[in-house]
Amino acid sequence: MSTKKYQEFKQLNLPEFEKAVLLYWKQNDVFKKSVSERNENNPFVFYEGPPSANGTPGIHHVLSRALKDLFCRYKTMQGFRVERKSGWDTHGLPVELSVEKLLGITKEDIGKKITVEEYNERCKLQVMQFKNQWEELTDIMGYWVDMENPYITYDKNFIESLWYILKTLYDKNLLYKGYTIQPYSPAAGTGLSSHELNQPGTYKPLKDTTIVAQFKVIKDNHAAHPKLFAGHDEVFFLAWTTTPWTLPSNCALAVGKDITYQQIETYNQYTGKHISVVLAQDRVAAYFKEENKTHTLDPGNKSSWKIVSEFKGKDLAGIQYEQLLPYQQPTTGDAFKVIVGDFVTTEDGTGIVHIAPSFGADDFRVAKQNNIGSLTLVDKEGKFVDGVGPFSGLFVKNYKDDEKWENPDVLIAIHLKETNRAFKVEKIRTQLSALLEN
Numbered sequence: 001m002s003t004k005k006y007q008e009f010k011q012l013n014l015p016e017f018e019k020a021v022l023l024y025w026k027q028n029d030v031f032k033k034s035v036s037e038r039n040e041n042n043p044f045v046f047y048e049g050p051p052s053a054n055g056t057p058g059i060h061h062v063l064s065r066a067l068k069d070l071f072c073r074y075k076t077m078q079g080f081r082v083e084r085k086s087g088w089d090t091h092g093l094p095v096e097l098s099v100e101k102l103l104g105i106t107k108e109d110i111g112k113k114i115t116v117e118e119y120n121e122r123c124k125l126q127v128m129q130f131k132n133q134w135e136e137l138t139d140i141m142g143y144w145v146d147m148e149n150p151y152i153t154y155d156k157n158f159i160e161s162l163w164y165i166l167k168t169l170y171d172k173n174l175l176y177k178g179y180t181i182q183p184y185s186p187a188a189g190t191g192l193s194s195h196e197l198n199q200p201g202t203y204k205p206l207k208d209t210t211i212v213a214q215f216k217v218i219k220d221n222h223a224a225h226p227k228l229f230a231g232h233d234e235v236f237f238l239a240w241t242t243t244p245w246t247l248p249s250n251c252a253l254a255v256g257k258d259i260t261y262q263q264i265e266t267y268n269q270y271t272g273k274h275i276s277v278v279l280a281q282d283r284v285a286a287y288f289k290e291e292n293k294t295h296t297l298d299p300g301n302k303s304s305w306k307i308v309s310e311f312k313g314k315d316l317a318g319i320q321y322e323q324l325l326p327y328q329q330p331t332t333g334d335a336f337k338v339i340v341g342d343f344v345t346t347e348d349g350t351g352i353v354h355i356a357p358s359f360g361a362d363d364f365r366v367a368k369q370n371n372i373g374s375l376t377l378v379d380k381e382g383k384f385v386d387g388v389g390p391f392s393g394l395f396v397k398n399y400k401d402d403e404k405w406e407n408p409d410v411l412i413a414i415h416l417k418e419t420n421r422a423f424k425v426e427k428i429r430t431q432l433s434a435l436l437e438n
Contacts, residue, residue, distance in 0.1 A: 038076070044076075044081070046068075046071075046082055047085050048084070050089040050150075052095075054129060061137070062137070065138070066141070069142075086145040088152045090128070092127075092193075093192065093196050096188065103122065106187070107189065183197055186380065205430070208242055210426055211244045211425050212239070213421060213423065214268075215236055215421075217322075219235075236276070238287075240352075242430060245409055246354070246360075247325055247416075248375070248377050248384070251333075251372050251374060251375060252335065253321065253353065254339055254341030255317070256342075259282075261316065262281045262311075263308050264277050267297070267302040267304070269302060276308065282346035282351065283351050288305045294306055314340065318337060322336070323336050324421060327389045329375075330375055331373065333372050334373065339366060339370040355367060356375070382395050390415075391411065396408055
């Protein structure tokens with residue numbers, strides 16, 4: 001029988017009990033022994049999903065680390081050798097932005113006011129500023145992990161290991177070139193993660209120009225429903241957008257398969273022209289007042305309107321329309337026709353969605369399903385590329401107070417009003433990512 005005596009606690013004082021256990025572990029080097037006393041040929045590999053030491057640890061980190069520790073201890077008790085390697089996540093736009101704010105510089109100043117080497121060193125200091133707090137938390141919560149030999153993502157050996165993996169995948173023909181849609185910061189010149197877009201203070205309210213655009217249906221169109229042109233020479237699909245700068249890249253219009261659409265005869269409020277427009281039945285009340293509804297249009301009342309036809313979304317699929325802003329055309333795939341989208345609703349807008357495959361995840365997905373081409377008419381600086389008419393070279397979003405800065409959304413709205421292609425233009429409050437604008 002073992003004669004070893006254990007310390008007795010007459011009163012349960014958890015903080016003191018924890019200190020005693022931690023002290024025992026340290027004095028007897030229990031963590032290292034739990035590794036070294038197991039067979040090297042029976043490993044259970046654990047690399048910690050690394051935290052970033054540019055922020056202080058919180059209670060949620062205690063929870064996640066307790067769960068990690070639980071599995072490692074369990075595998076150790078099963079006889080596995082569990083060398084638990086810690087790490088530090090040292091990349092990310094928030095770190096760069098905090099350094100630039102601290103130094104009073106922008107991305108354009110790197111290499112001018114400060115060298116790339118100096119900038120990198122300041123970022124390394126910034127990203128590790130709370131390292132001591134993380135190590136203290138690791139210690140007091142009894143989380144067993146090797147803090148002496150961490151992997152650090154800015155370390156050259158780590159970076160080279162990633163390039164080695166990519167090279168190995170390439171040699172095995174396991175890499176391919178593809179495209180995805182993701183948030184992007186022109187100022188920082190990088191894509192943005194969902195984590196970065198959910199940082200406190202990332203979004204701020206702004207007034208934005210929105211447009212309900214008129215897309216003219218091609219009359220000599222084999223896919224057009226015969227009722228569309230019953231007594232009407234010009235018929236338009238109405239589509240609402242909060243991002244007018246994407247309209248030059250429009251390649252399709254999406255409708256809901258089972259949504260009911262109505263054709264309305266009325267007048268354009270900007271040109272006064274007699275028009276026939278199509279939108280979802282559930283959205284008619286948002287654009288037309290009931291008191292102006294009539295059986296016969298009144299030329300003296302440009303707000304008068306009447307219903308002339310009704311369709312299901314599936315009846316409109318395949319109908320072709322004229323390109324709204326014909327500056328460039330897709331070089332591959334089909335374009336400028338109505339397709340069915342499973343994401344189309346009648347909660348807002350017109351029930352018809354303007355599709356710019358290069359600038360929206362849903363747009364990209366439904367375009368690919370329907371072999372619709374794309375137009376990427378914006379460069380990595382956030383400017384329209386050459387060949388986009390009067391908008392070439394302009395920043396697509398501009399919130400400068402200086403009046404000399406031209407706002408493309410407003411310019412596009414004016415152009416569409418003048419050419420009888422704008423049904424309604426207004427300002428609304430939106431939430432814009434400050435990271436996108438920075």
